[in-house]
Amino acid sequence: MTDLDAPLAAYPGYALRRAAIATMAELSARLAAVDCRVIDAMVLILIGDRTDVIASAIGRALDIQRANMAPLIGRLESAGLVERRPIDRKSLAVVLTGPGRERLARVRAITETFETELLARVPAAHRDHLLPALDALWRD
Amino acid sequence: MTDLDAPLAAYPGYALRRAAIATMAELSARLAAVDCRVIDAMVLILIGDRTDVIASAIGRALDIQRANMAPLIGRLESAGLVERRPIDRKSLAVVLTGPGRERLARVRAITETFETELLARVPAAHRDHLLPALDALWRD
DNA sequence: TATTGTTATACTCTATAACTATA
DNA sequence: TATAGTTATAGAGTATAACAATA
Numbered sequence: 001m002t003d004l005d006a007p008l009a010a011y012p013g014y015a016l017r018r019a020a021i022a023t024m025a026e027l028s029a030r031l032a033a034v035d036c037r038v039i040d041a042m043v044l045i046l047i048g049d050r051t052d053v054i055a056s057a058i059g060r061a062l063d064i065q066r067a068n069m070a071p072l073i074g075r076l077e078s079a080g081l082v083e084r085r086p087i088d089r090k091s092l093a094v095v096l097t098g099p100g101r102e103r104l105a106r107v108r109a110i111t112e113t114f115e116t117e118l119l120a121r122v123p124a125a126h127r128d129h130l131l132p133a134l135d136a137l138w139r140d
Numbered sequence: 141m142t143d144l145d146a147p148l149a150a151y152p153g154y155a156l157r158r159a160a161i162a163t164m165a166e167l168s169a170r171l172a173a174v175d176c177r178v179i180d181a182m183v184l185i186l187i188g189d190r191t192d193v194i195a196s197a198i199g200r201a202l203d204i205q206r207a208n209m210a211p212l213i214g215r216l217e218s219a220g221l222v223e224r225r226p227i228d229r230k231s232l233a234v235v236l237t238g239p240g241r242e243r244l245a246r247v248r249a250i251t252e253t254f255e256t257e258l259l260a261r262v263p264a265a266h267r268d269h270l271l272p273a274l275d276a277l278w279r280d
Numbered sequence: 281t282a283t284t285g286t287t288a289t290a291c292t293c294t295a296t297a298a299c300t301a302t303a
Numbered sequence: 304t305a306t307a308g309t310t311a312t313a314g315a316g317t318a319t320a321a322c323a324a325t326a
Contacts, residue, residue, distance in 0.1 A: 281326100284323100286324105287322085289318100291319105297313105300309085302307080
């Protein structure tokens with residue numbers, strides 16, 4: 001039967017929404033294998049080897065409200081993946097633990113595979129345009 | 141200061157997520173002026189002049205669970221924008237009312253402007269590649 | 281004065297299960 | 304047997320307000 005969403009098909013905003021929902025659902029399913037959510041993976045990758053990253057800065061970089069960082073980091077800490085290290089008497093660095101670094105390695109492997117496959121699904125003629133086009137829509 | 145999200149910057153999946161969240165937040169803010177959510181706008185545009193569209197079919201087309209269609213259509217009905225017309229003793233067509241068609245006209249105007257501006261923000265060299273690239277990521 | 285971390289809270293969105301009724 | 308509509312419910316995800324403590 002004819003596509004019922006034909007009236008929306010020409011809108012890049014619609015395609016952007018549908019593509020993001022579909023791909024994030026797929027990534028979410030893959031990260032479940034290592035007990036991580038998409039947001040957890042982003043935070044772990046962002047921290048990496050650094051020992052100077054505070055929760056507020058992570059929130060600003062990923063557009064997560066400061067108030068929502070507390071339970072997020074708390075969950076990662078409860079899972080033994082990160083620890084809070086005092087920088088001064090006000091700020092706490094969020095640092096990966098040993099198990100956190102092991103988890104990051106697995107998260108990186110899943111993410112790299114996912115991103116490679118995502119890009120491979122884009123026809124070659126359009127492939128190199130995707131990232132710059134998307135970046136123009138939110139980095140500015 | 142250096143971008144804290146540098147370790148994520150090369151991932152198209154990350155850019156896709158950020159771009160979708162940013163653009164949908166903008167569209168959401170604009171549609172609030174006519175008391176519509178993004179999902180409402182999509183449903184109104186999808187229905188248009190048709191009188192043969194049932195809630196389940198809308199759900200399949202937009203990837204909304206059947207169970208979540210009931211309150212969604214109920215809300216549009218309470219707002220006087222749609223009515224339910226029996227097709228047979230099992231199915232109900234969701235049809236725009238007079239006020240629904242007026243609202244749709246305003247929604248279309250906002251959406252067209254939004255989509256035009258969205259595309260204008262993409263550098264010309266990449267512009268025509270965006271929709272086909274995105275479509276490849278979820279239509280298949 | 282601005283920033284950090286935190287708690288509490290409310291709202292939206294979404295997914296699942298279960299039920300009734302009809303094609 | 305499959306589909307349509309509905310209700311109830313639980314889990315994410317997110318936004319706001321407020322507070323104490325420190326830069």
